[in-house]
Amino acid sequence: MFSIILNEMRSLLRDKVSMFFLLLFPLLMIYMLGTFLQNIDIADYEIGEIRLGAVLDAEDPAFTGFLSELEDSNDVVLTDSSDLSALLADVDGGTLHAAVHLDENGDITLHTGTDATKNRALRIMLESFLYLNDTYTACVTETGDFTVLSQLQPTEESFSEAKELGMERTMIDYYAVAMVVMIMFMASTVSGASSFQNEDSQRTAARLVLTGTSRVKIFLGKVIGTLPVIFMQIGVVMVVSVLFFDAHYAANLPDNLLLFAMLFIGTLPLTALGMLVGIVSKIPPAAIFQPTSWALLFFSGSFSKEIYVEGFSDICPPYLIQQAAFDLTLFSRPDGALTVIAVSLVCFVIFSALGILAFSRKELSK
Amino acid sequence: MNKILLIARNAIARSKIFVLLSVLAGVMVCLAYLGGWHSAIDFSGNGTIDIGVVDMDDSFLSQHFRTYLTENLGMNILDETDYDELTKVLIDMDLSVIIEVPEGFEASALAGEFQKLTLTTTNDYENTAFIQAYIDTYMQGVSAASKTANGDAELFERILDSASADSEPLAMESAVVTSRDAEVSASAFRVATGFYLMLVMAVAICVNFLVVTDKKQNTLNRMRISAVGSLEYVLGTVLSCVLICAPTAVIPLVFIRISGDSIGISFPLAIVYFILFLLFAVGFGLVTSLLFNSMETIVPVMVGFASIGCILGGAWFPIDNTIGALHLVSYLMPQYWIMNYIDSVQDNTLVSLTADSSALTCVGILVLFVVLMYLTAAVCYGKKRIK
Incomplete structure (x- = not known):
């Protein structure tokens, strides 16, 4: 069985082009998506300076005072005018962002421009x-007493205090996790399936069986043979993204080890599933797993954080793994990661059992 | 010529699934165009911002405050009330602010001593001052009601209820009379082009499929000893793949033409760009299938180039000079030249470090990319023959 393991490792490492892309591609995606999307990842568009036109056709000290306060705040540049149509033309042309009109009846109308954020x-x-x-x-x-107004003077008091969150997750941090999950789903399944199909097409599997090696050992040998390569892939991506891209995973070593363990063990059932499919199906594995993995990853937000379909995304395995990783890296909460590890091990046992059963019954090419 | 057509026909017959994929890809590009229309910013100003509220007081005043935020200010309060869960949403940038209402909020307001509301935002949130201003204005009203009520809780609540009942929504009218349809359709075309650049590379994997299958089945060697020449085989294969990938380009172009929308650039130029990139994609597929022997190797290369090329080319989102040296790598991507030209025309600005990106320059560069691909394919094919 050891020779099977060694052979599997060598054949995976021998394919230098695949290794190059399995390592380099995720790293490039982490860097590019993390860098390019950082400026787009915002909670709200900055309001910025607002150029506002005002036409006052009535006397209203309160409203005049309000407009003065806006101007004093330096967020609003006010343009007074008596010609509403000229102001509206300026709004349409983009010179002003909006215009406000106080009519003779004291009613206020806001004439909006094209900038939704400023309009809002x-x-x-x-x-x-x-x-x-x-x-x-x-x-x-409610009191029937007009004199109360004289007692109600606006104060300078602030009724709220702002605090910053104190923690953040940059886009590089996000994609550092997302791209590792992408390797898990796209690479493990295809390489697992391909390894069996290639062995069968080259008649190697049949020759191994003829030597008296049990099919169980062959199957397990091939699964274990992929582990060092997976270990290397995940490790290299994590280390390089931390050292060169300033990505942040968990805050301490135990959490980082747990994160690595979760990602590594999470790959096992995928590899076993790939091998199971490779045994039972003659269809090229890439044709099965790549579109499926791509779709799962897409709806899990692995490529774009904004993609989320309620009721579907939150049951996608990549999404669950990513959320468990973020719980661990941001909040040091290990529950999700431990759940992923437990479920992965159970699934690995199930897929391996099915794979061994299928391989035992398979008519090998001679 | 007959042999070329025969090879092409045979190749198309073997690639029916790719023909279907190509049609689907064309439809997806059309959907992306329509999606681009719908995602154009609604500049009415009636959009909402999402906020989280953690109410530790659960009183009349805190409920009134929530109603004010939603009905008067048009904010959307998330259903989640747990602070930790809201923090996760805030980190995801799906929330603008978390407002914490402290315990005893109403009692202290009634007594004329106001406890401060806590606003939690992300580290670089620029609109914090505005949100504070909105809240302070509301609390000025609460302060007025508190002073008037002078400790009378019932009067306090009546004042606030009366203010809510009497308030009428602000009258709003759009001052925009000039049609923005041309801007919106041009923006939608940009989105559709980005999808096209990615999807046509995916469909061009049919080239790999055909050539790799021929290599595995020894068809290439058999052709060498037959009356079919190498050039005829290559031209036949390329022709078949161009025809297979054609729906990806033709369907959206016809759709846009029928819609009559302005796309920001001239329609014949859009056709030229689409066709040139299609030829490039087929050529790239040919090169990879001649260089590598297995689909397991080729597919990651194609997917990798499609993804990285689209990112660096600005197909998925605009890129600018702020990304530093990586911008220089963009010049090596044909996607960049197409998107750069579209962006330059639509934004009426120069986004490239080079001189003015005229249409002729971009077309010329794309032609060079196409020629490079087919020359490289010819060299690869020649080397294989010598072996």
């Missing part, structure tokens, strides 16, 4: 102002 910010600011006015009015109407 202005809408919220004006809604807040109107609500504040309504609250002052309610104070008067």
Whole structure:
């Protein structure tokens, strides 16, 4: 069995082009996606400076004061005018982002431009102002006492305090995990299936059986033979991405070892599944596993973090592994990783048993 | 000529699945174009931002505050209330802010002493000041209600309810009268082109399939001793693959033409770009199938080039000079020249480090890429013959 293991390792390592792409491709994807998408990975578009036109056809000290406060905040550049149509033309042309009109009846209308983020910010600011006015009015109407208004002066007090999260996950950190999961699903299944199909087509499997080697040993030897290569792939990607791309995995060594163990053990059932399919199917393994893996990885957000389909993505194995990895790396919570390890081992035993059964019954090419 | 057509016909007959894939790919490019239309930013300003609220007070005031955030400010509060789970969503950038309402929020407000709301954002969130301003305005109103109520909880609640009941939504009108359809359709075309550049490389794997199968079955050697020449075999194979991959280009181009949309660049130029890249993809497939012997090796090479080429070429998202030296590698990708030209025309800016990217320059460069591929294929094929 040891010679089978050694042979399997050598044949995998011999294919230098595949090794080159299985190692280099994920590293390139980590670097490029992590670098290129960093500026796009945002929670909200920056509002920035707003150029606002204002036409006031009525006297409203409160609204005038509100506009002055906006201007003083340095976030809004105000342009006063008496010509609404000229301002609207400026908004349409892009010179102004929006215009606000206070008509003779005291009603406020916001004329929006093409920048949705600024439109939304202005809408919220004006809604807040109107609500504040309504609250002052309610104070008067509920008490029937107009004099309360004189006691209600706006304060400079801030009612909220901002704090930063204190932890972050850059896009390189995200893809450092996602691309390792991609190796797991795309490489392990195909190499597992190919190894059996190649052995069968080259009649090597039949010759091995003729020498008296049991089929169980042959199957297990081939599975174990892939382990050092998987170990190397995952290890190289993790180490290189940390050393050269400044990726961050877990914060401490035990968590990193657990992460590595999860990713490594997670590959075992995939390899066994690949071998099982390679035994029972004559279809090229790439034709089966690559589209399937690509689709699973796509909907798991491995290529784009924004892809998430509720009810489907959260049952995809790549998604579950990624979430377990992020729980471990960001929050040092090992539960997900331990669950993945346990499920992987169970699946590995099942697929291996099925694979051995299928191989035992298979008519080998002679 | 007859032999070339015979080889081409035979190759197409063996690759029916790829013909189907090519048609599917063409349909996907059309869907990407339609998706590009729909994903154009709704500039009405009625969009929402997602926030999380952790309510540790669970009082009338905290409920009123939540209602204010959703109904007056149009924010979307996530169902999740656990802080740790919300933190995960925040790290994923699927949330703008987590607002924590402290315990005793209403009691302290009624007493005129206000506990501060805590806003948690990501480390570089730029809109924090705006969100603080929205909240402070609401709390000014709460402060006014508190002073008026002077400890009377019932009056306090009536004031806040009355303010909510009387509030009318802000009147909004769009001042945009000039049609933005041309901008939107040009942007959608960019998205569709990005998908096309990736999908046509995937369909071009049919070249690999045909040549590798011929190598394994010794068809190439048999052809050498037959009346079919090497050039006829290569031309027949290339012709068949171009025909197989053609639906990937033809279907979306016809779709766009029928729709009559403006795509930002001239339509004949779009046809030229699509065809040139299709020829490049087929040539690249030919080179890889002559260099390598197994599909297990070739497919990662094709997939790798398609992915990396599209990323570096700016097919999936725009790239600019801020990526440093990697931008120089982009010049080696044919995808870059197509996307660069489209971006230059649509943005009316120069995004390249080189001189003005005229259409002729880009077409010329693409032609050179195509010629390079087929020359390389000829060299590879010649070396194999000598062996």
